[in-house]
Amino acid sequence: MYTGVLLAVFLLALLFSLRDKTIDVPDCIPFGEAYSEPRIEQLDENTYQVYMVASMWNFEPSEIYLPVGSEVDFYLTTKDVVHGFHISEKNLNMMAVYGGINKVTVQFDEPGIYPIVCHEYCGAGHQNMKAEVIVNYPN
Ligand code: CUA
Numbered sequence: 001m002y003t004g005v006l007l008a009v010f011l012l013a014l015l016f017s018l019r020d021k022t023i024d025v026p027d028c029i030p031f032g033e034a035y036s037e038p039r040i041e042q043l044d045e046n047t048y049q050v051y052m053v054a055s056m057w058n059f060e061p062s063e064i065y066l067p068v069g070s071e072v073d074f075y076l077t078t079k080d081v082v083h084g085f086h087i088s089e090k091n092l093n094m095m096a097v098y099g100g101i102n103k104v105t106v107q108f109d110e111p112g113i114y115p116i117v118c119h120e121y122c123g124a125g126h127q128n129m130k131a132e133v134i135v136n137y138p139n
Contacts, residue, residue, distance in 0.1 A: 040064060048072045054083040054096040057125030059116060064133045070108045072133075077101045083129065084120035095120065111136035 038053040038060035046069050053060050055078060066072065076085050078096035085094040087106070094102050108114070118129035 046070055049075065051075045052085075052096075052131075053077055053079060054085070054118070054129075055079040056081065056123055057118070057129040059085075059118075059129070059131035062131040064131070066108055066133060066135050068109065068111050068136045070135070071105060072108065073103060073105050075101050075103050081122050082120055083122050084118045086117050086119040087114055087133070088117075089114050093119070108133065108135045 037051070039051050040061060041049045041051070043049060046067070048066060048070055050061070050064055050072055052074055054076065064072075074085070074094070076094055076096045077100065078098050080098065082098070083096040085096055085102075086092065089112075090106055092104060092106060094104055096102070112135055114133040114135065116131040116133065118126060120126075122129065
């Protein structure tokens with residue numbers, strides 16, 4: 001008797017888990033030229049793309065100079081282990097995963113220095129792994 005009930009619950013749970021799901025996940029771009037040159041590209045006056053490569057224990061590029069009002073697409077990958085990518089002022093949190101590229105778009109409307117830190121433990125140099133977005137500074 002209980003066996004039958006348990007079996008029914010199990011089968012229902014199985015069906016439930018197989019139903020269609022729509023879950024928000026970050027943009028994940030097929031791995032291609034991920035390790036081509038880390039760089040900053042300017043698309044137009046206010047639009048930039050940053051191709052950022054994380055590795056033990058730094059980000060490239062590590063200093064990103066932008067004018068106020070910039071909209072930036074960050075494309076992020078790693079050469080080795082999993083790293084984090086955290087911009088506290090923007091409440092932004094992304095992972096750098098080997099074999100994949102993550103993307104996020106950020107608007108910088110206030111001048112200042114925005115530290116980017118690795119917030120995923122990645123080895124002995126983890127606490128020194130950082131970069132900066134510098135918006136209209138000095139100016
Ligand atoms: Cu990279 Cu912690």
